[in-house]
Amino acid sequence: MGARFPTAVSGCAVESAGKNAGESAVRSTTRSAADGADTADCALQVEELCVSFGAARSKIAALDRLSFRLRRGEIGCLLGASGCGKTTALRTIAGFLRPESGCVHIDAQCVASPQQWTEPERRGVGVVFQDYALFPHLDVAGNVGFGLRRHTAAQRAQRVREMLELVGLPGSGARFPHELSGGQQQRVALARALAPAPSILLLDEPFSNLDPDLRERLALDLREILKRAGTTALLVTHDQYEAFALADRVGVMQAGRIEQWDTPYRLYHQPATREVADFVGLGAFLPGVVEHRDGRSQVQIELGTLPIHARTDQAIAGAAANTRGEVLVLLRPDDVVHDDASTLRAQVVRKAFRGAQFLYTLRLPSGATLLALVPSHHDHAIGESIGIRFDADHVVTFDVQETARTAH
Numbered sequence: 001m002g003a004r005f006p007t008a009v010s011g012c013a014v015e016s017a018g019k020n021a022g023e024s025a026v027r028s029t030t031r032s033a034a035d036g037a038d039t040a041d042c043a044l045q046v047e048e049l050c051v052s053f054g055a056a057r058s059k060i061a062a063l064d065r066l067s068f069r070l071r072r073g074e075i076g077c078l079l080g081a082s083g084c085g086k087t088t089a090l091r092t093i094a095g096f097l098r099p100e101s102g103c104v105h106i107d108a109q110c111v112a113s114p115q116q117w118t119e120p121e122r123r124g125v126g127v128v129f130q131d132y133a134l135f136p137h138l139d140v141a142g143n144v145g146f147g148l149r150r151h152t153a154a155q156r157a158q159r160v161r162e163m164l165e166l167v168g169l170p171g172s173g174a175r176f177p178h179e180l181s182g183g184q185q186q187r188v189a190l191a192r193a194l195a196p197a198p199s200i201l202l203l204d205e206p207f208s209n210l211d212p213d214l215r216e217r218l219a220l221d222l223r224e225i226l227k228r229a230g231t232t233a234l235l236v237t238h239d240q241y242e243a244f245a246l247a248d249r250v251g252v253m254q255a256g257r258i259e260q261w262d263t264p265y266r267l268y269h270q271p272a273t274r275e276v277a278d279f280v281g282l283g284a285f286l287p288g289v290v291e292h293r294d295g296r297s298q299v300q301i302e303l304g305t306l307p308i309h310a311r312t313d314q315a316i317a318g319a320a321a322n323t324r325g326e327v328l329v330l331l332r333p334d335d336v337v338h339d340d341a342s343t344l345r346a347q348v349v350r351k352a353f354r355g356a357q358f359l360y361t362l363r364l365p366s367g368a369t370l371l372a373l374v375p376s377h378h379d380h381a382i383g384e385s386i387g388i389r390f391d392a393d394h395v396v397t398f399d400v401q402e403t404a405r406t407a408h
């Protein structure tokens with residue numbers, strides 16, 4: 001993977017009074033796993049968890065020192081491609097798999113390590129499985145009340161009513177799973193998992209069986225339900241939009257580890273590694289040179305000069321650069337603005353209609369390409385030269401020694 005040393009610089013070109021104003025530009029990797037959360041604030045703490053499958057010679061490491069922390073009431077998400085270890089992480093936290101090393105703490109209690117073990121039913125963990133796993137022979141009330149065996153019949157009925165109201169299905173207790181749509185079944189599965197008031201709710205790709213149109217809306221609904229109930233939740237998915245719509249913090253996973261554990265905004269605008277930049281969103285990497293003048297730092301790229309904000313730790317800014325000051329600068333499509341008045345021109349080489357916007361692939365005079373999102377009433381032909389300028393809150397630079405490639 002090479003030396004990964006991105007620099008996240010806030011307040012470039014346009015001084016942001018928004019999302020990250022006042023935040024010092026520190027590298028995300030240094031704060032990624034712990035994020036300053038005290039153990040006492042943590043509902044879930046996963047430390048250096050290793051899980052593997054198979055016998056000695058054909059061993060597959062599904063989790064390779066996985067670490068992250070989730071505060072009480074927070075919604076976290078593990079985001080990654082199929083096979084990166086998401087389900088294994090959930091199963092280990094729930095208590096269906098034993099770790100080889102590392103530990104899982106729930107509410108500051110170690111529930112799983114090579115030395116310590118708490119049975120799954122004593123962990124206070126609720127799970128919503130990928131296929132919902134509703135009991136087909138039980139009605140909705142029977143499904144939702146299933147885990148409430150210690151309650152009296154009256155308490156159970158009351159809790160089932162509350163849960164069905166919470167998930168937006170009041171009065172549907174007598175219906176059967178086969179009479180419900182996919183989205184409704186998903187809500188029943190959620191009500192069932194929430195009914196015993198778990199410390200943590202785990203959700204494995206909860207929307208994967210639903211229409212893509214429904215997913216983002218349901219993700220927002222689910223977020224509202226979880227926040228209303230004050231539940232700490234960990235979701236796993238391969239879908240970036242689901243992760244971003246639902247979670248407060250997202251961990252981008254690769255090969256059993258977390259590359260970066262951060263807010264969706266920072267994952268997108270301040271990716272800690274090239275892998276994260278590639279996995280989350282579109283973008284292009286352009287060569288640049290870091291310069292220091294009059295106590296200020298800037299990055300010179302073909303599009304012009306990008307000033308590095310004064311708050312930036314300049315030692316960090318310089319660290320991505322080689323001895324000649326060369327870096328690669330990540331430009332997201334929304335960092336590149338179409339402006340007829342700009343003297344900087346780029347040629348349209350590809351275009352994709354996205355409804356409200358076109359995604360243009362543009363070629364700069366040097367031959368380098370970048371992406372730009374442009375309102376779709378600016379309908380330019382392939383081969384045409386259009387004016388552009390750079391406009392972003394953050395400039396993210398990477399080590400040039402890494403193989404250059406375009407995020408897509």
Ligand SMILES: Nc1ncnc2c1ncn2[C@@H]1O[C@H](COP(=O)(O)OP(=O)(O)O)[C@@H](O)[C@H]1O
Pocket residue numbers: 053054060061062080081082083084085086087088089
């Ligand atoms: N029960 C198992 N036996 C053997 N290998 C497994 C088992 N479960 C998962 N794996 C392997 O562990 C890796 C991670 O799997 P998984 O956690 O299911 O990934 P994800 O949920 O991200 O798709 C994969 O290589 C998978 O083939």
Ligand SMILES: [Mg+2]
Pocket residue numbers: 086087088
């Ligand atoms: Mg899975």
